[in-house]
Amino acid sequence: xxxxxSSEGRYALRALVYLAWAGERVPAGRISAEAxxxxxxxxxxxxxxxxxxxxxxxxxxxxxxxxxxxxDGITLREAVEAVEGPFGVTRCIMEDRACGExxxxxxxxxxxxxxxxxxxxxDDQTLQDFVAQSPTAYxxxxx
Numbered sequence: 555x556x557x558x559x560s561s562e563g564r565y566a567l568r569a570l571v572y573l574a575w576a577g578e579r580v581p582a583g584r585i586s587a588e589a590x591x592x593x594x595x596x597x598x599x600x601x602x603x604x605x606x607x608x609x610x611x612x613x614x615x616x617x618x619x620x621x622x623x624x625x626d627g628i629t630l631r632e633a634v635e636a637v638e639g640p641f642g643v644t645r646c647i648m649e650d651r652a653c654g655e656x657x658x659x660x661x662x663x664x665x666x667x668x669x670x671x672x673x674x675x676x677d678d679q680t681l682q683d684f685v686a687q688s689p690t691a692y693x694x695x696x697x
Contacts, residue, residue, distance in 0.1 A: 574684075580618045585619065628680060
């Protein structure tokens with residue numbers, strides 16, 4: 555089994571780590587080119603991040619985007635949920651129905667415990683943790 559982000563989730567993390575690394579307001583074209591975020595998706599991603607209070611953007615000459623809070627105050631969970639929506643089991647594992655409809659299935663508790671562990675881990679990781687680990691290698695890879 556793979557836990558995988560959508561392309562928007564991956565690009566949002568790239569953009570946020572890049573903004574944390576840059577430490578200043580950055581134009582969209584530079585974010586796109588240097589962080590490897592397709593320009594066609596960047597506006598929507600930045601809008602989602604802005605609605606979540608993670609990014610501030612200004613239009614026009616001298617405009618661009620920057621983190622709305624310090625990098626050590628933005629968790630991976632916040633970043634991912636800003637574009638992916640809240641984490642949660644939505645379909646029952648054992649039956650073809652919405653999770654929470656009727657009595658919990660045999661695997662429900664185990665699945666929720668696993669999810670809780672992942673969310674706690676993501677809550678403990680901040681953007682700064684990743685900027686400090688490899689500030690330029692990530693950005694130059696373009697992957």
